[in-house]
Amino acid sequence: MPSIRILPEELVNKIAAGEVVERPASIVKELVENSIDAKSTRITIDIQQGGKKLIRLADNGCGMEREDAILAFERHATSKLRDEAGLWAIKTMGFRGEALPSIASVSRLMMVTSIDAARLGVKVEIEGGRLIGVYDTGAPKGTLVEVKDIFFNMPARLKFLKAMNTELRHIIEIVTQHAIANYRIHFTLSHNRKLLFDFPDSRDIRSRLHQIYGMEFVESLKEIDSKSDHLNVHGFVSLPQVTMADRTHQVFFVNGRPVRNATLTHALYEAYRNTIHKDRHPVAFLFIEMEPASVDVNVHPTKREVAFRDQGSIHDMVVTAIRERIGSLETVNDKERKDIISEHFQWRDIENGKWWEVESDVAFHSRVMEEMQGYLLSTDREDYRFIQIDGTFIVAVSHQGITIIDQHAAHERILYETLKKAYNFKQITSQSLLIPVVIELSPAETIILREQMGLITSIGIEVEEFSGASFIIRSVPSVLSGCDPRMLLLDLLTTISKNTSTNLMDAVMATMACHGAVRANQPLNSNQMSQLMKDLEKTDMPHTCPHGRPTIIRFMTEELKRMFKRR
Ligand code: ADP
Ligand code: MG
Secondary structure, three states, X not given: OOOOOOOOHHHHHHHHHHXXXXXXXXXXXXXXXXXXXXXXXXXXXXXXXXXXXXXXXXXXXOOOOHHHHHHOOOXXXXXXXXXXXXXXXXXXXXXXXXXXXXXXXXXXXXXXXXXXXXXXXXXXXXXXXXXXXXXXXXXXXXXXXXXXXXXXXXXXXXXXXXXXXXXXXHHHHHHHHHHHHOOOOEEEEEEOOEEEEEEOXXXXXXXXXXXXXXXXXXXXXXXXXXXXXXXXXXXXXXXXXXXXXXXXXXXXXXXXXXXXXXXXXXXXXXXXXXXXXXXXXXXXXEEEEEOHHHEEOOOOOOOOEOEEOOXXXXXXHHHHHHHHHHOOHHHOOHHHHHHHHHOEEEEEEOOOOEEEEEEOHHHHHHHHHXXXXXXXXXXXXXXOEEEEEOOOEEEEEEXXXXXXXXXXXXXXXXXXXXXXXXXXXXXXXXXXXXXXXXXXXXXXXXXXXHHOHHHHHHOOOEEEEEEOOEEEEEXXXXXXXXXXXXXXXXXXXXXXXXXXXXXXXXXXXXXXXXXXXXXXXXXXXXXHHHHHHHHHHOXXXXXXXXXXXXXEEEEEHHHHHHHOXXX
């Protein structure tokens, strides 16, 4: 029989650390949350080597008494929760009393804290979970925590950490999220002694977003604000025209806590259903406020996820709040309703008050049938006849059969191969923009751009630093002359941050091709459709786009005969 033993405290903390401390960013998150709970108005963070070497956070919050400062490193020691009822009334970020002991068990930690600058403060030193010393010291009011050599005593975990800049990006993401929700707190973040950002306290979420993402980007968003008896949904979302290559510009806050939550994500995409491409992502900074009792914040060790008591009504309220602001089929008035029945769907771009017309299914079908009949009756059977369906597919009909082409995917393939060949021969030509474009980048994007300036130049984009977080784009590759330079650069930065060096150039070319390619819902005339088909046939791999989706489907007349059992 194996004998059962209670594990020693040190080992228990290390095991808990496995859940709480995944990487340097998780430590930053816990420390920032403690400073927020301590009612700080200023949080200063210094990082070295992506946090692997050092994380230092100083706040001007309430600080701790001597005994509390020692007790704080005991497991399940917290000042924020007293009893079970309290668990359903949590208004603080923390309550589990796990963070400090967990962090201290996997690093060399030093904490200095004081509740009053006029009195003596205390300094606590812990190494790998072992208390090294407790000293009296003079200190300003507040708390300073210094975490060095994360995972020095867990080599297996250390190996899982990523390159410095990847870890740094995670830290920036965490701090940015908390900075958005806590706009009254002055946040400063430095890396390897260089200041990455400094966000002085601001008056509202909008001005905090200006500090982080730049005025222009934020002002392109729509503000939402919707209240019911038990629920308040507010924040900022993008119009369907402004989409991103990934979800980094989506943050949900529940009672001020940045969270991941499937209900909220689903509601967001539901609100944009049919208005954005399935590979693109809306921007959303969404704040949900409700009674603490209606949400369970204790479903995940790092409190990253929450569960709602009443998912259904939250979901519906988010969908409605967004749709009301971005426009949708549901918001057409009576006059337009008539149009829908007769000929067209209309979709309103609330920003410009403009209506976009989309053919209804019925109108479309009868037009295709007419054109097909026209073709069949024609004597002109050598040539192709082209029809565009749904503004997305090209149907080319000849006596040999029917060819269907996805216009965007096909054009992507053509541009991808053109760009790749030009790049290999160092011949990507660029074209100056008539009016250079100023773009404001987030701290994470700025880092990537500075690092990869050589690559960006080599692919035909001329961009230079302007001031602070602003850059000027002066030229773009000639083959992409019609693209939106800002979206191109932002998507390229995302692509670069996500790919390893082995497939980086392919991914970069695919992103560029995507930006230059004709969009869905872009009308093409017969000549353009014919040219696209010819160009596609000349490529090395005409059957798939650079992302692997099909570009072309054919039904040869012989196949049609077989399908209709004429053979
Ligand atoms: P929790 O935040 O879940 O209570 P922690 O392990 O993060 O658990 O912190 C333990 C306790 O230490 C907190 O409850 C709080 O009383 C105290 N504490 C931690 N950080 C700070 C800080 N920056 N300022 C004041 N008190 C703090
Ligand atoms: Mg905490």
